[in-house]
Amino acid sequence: MNLGHLIFYLILISGFQLCGQATLTTEERNQRIRDRWNRSLVDDTNYSFNKAANNLLVQTSSSVKPGKALCVAMGQGRNALFLARNGWEVTGFDLADRAVAQAKAKALEENLSLTTHIASFKNFEYGSEQWDLISWLYGGCLNIDGISAKIKESLKPGGLFIFEFFHREAGISMDRPSFGCTTNSIRDMFVHEGGFEILLYEEKEGVADYGLDKHKLIYMVISKN
Numbered sequence: 476m477n478l479g480h481l482i483f484y485l486i487l488i489s490g491f492q493l494c495g496q497a498t499l500t501t502e503e504r505n506q507r508i509r510d511r512w513n514r515s516l517v518d519d520t521n522y523s524f525n526k527a528a529n530n531l532l533v534q535t536s537s538s539v540k541p542g543k544a545l546c547v548a549m550g551q552g553r554n555a556l557f558l559a560r561n562g563w564e565v566t567g568f569d570l571a572d573r574a575v576a577q578a579k580a581k582a583l584e585e586n587l588s589l590t591t592h593i594a595s596f597k598n599f600e601y602g603s604e605q606w607d608l609i610s611w612l613y614g615g616c617l618n619i620d621g622i623s624a625k626i627k628e629s630l631k632p633g634g635l636f637i638f639e640f641f642h643r644e645a646g647i648s649m650d651r652p653s654f655g656c657t658t659n660s661i662r663d664m665f666v667h668e669g670g671f672e673i674l675l676y677e678e679k680e681g682v683a684d685y686g687l688d689k690h691k692l693i694y695m696v697i698s699k700n
């Protein structure tokens with residue numbers, strides 16, 4: 476086979492792979508996410524992540540009066556449980572049903588109230604002026620149509636939105652060039668949305684809660700006007 480043929484077949488194969496991904500239904504895509512995170516958060520006892528609550532959430536929530544909190548992509552509940560232990564009325568959602576069940580079991584064991592839903596970023600009903608705090612921690616780069624408007628609508632005036640995730644430079648350093656959020660993209664989304672005050676926005680080195688390695692991370696806290 477000459478080089479021309481080889482390149483042709485490589486393009487053909489990658490085209491099929493893309494087609495295969497493109498033809499997944501929403502439920503198939505959600506099932507993949509569910510399986511992947513149930514495996515990491517529940518089954519794989521060697522999976523490396525910070526089982527204590529996220530530091531930005533701990534710092535930020537400690538200086539405000541507890542109210543109603545929403546933990547987006549709550550995982551196995553480390554952050555939701557922390558908030559519930561500290562007097563917050565907590566709701567969390569995630570696709571990973573067995574991780575959520577683990578959080579529920581822990582809440583029951585500690586006699587804490589915790590409302591949970593099995594839902595995706597897209598189909599969760601965020602509601603209107605519901606939340607004093609929304610956490611979006613290690614749940615990706617908010618690539619969901621209209622999400623900044625939904626977050627704004629669902630926060631009470633003065634409510635906080637807390638975000639932490641990998642910067643794109645971290646993705647590149649891990650050989651995952653499309654992983655992580657690009658410079659200022661998360662902040663700009665909310666600046667363009669309007670109606671928020673940026674209380675904290677930093678792109679700096681820190682120990683990532685997932686993987687526990689040092690990487691460039693994005694930290695953001697904003698409040699709804």
Ligand SMILES: C[S@@+](CC[C@H](N)C(=O)[O-])C[C@H]1O[C@@H](n2cnc3c(N)ncnc32)[C@H](O)[C@@H]1O
Nearest residue numbers: 508512548549550569570571594595596612613
């Ligand atoms: C890295 S874990 C973070 C979990 C938790 N926020 C924490 O900080 O421990 C990512 C979580 O996002 C959830 N997730 C990923 N894509 C999702 C989607 N489209 N809708 C809802 N949850 C999703 C996964 O199931 C997983 O629990």
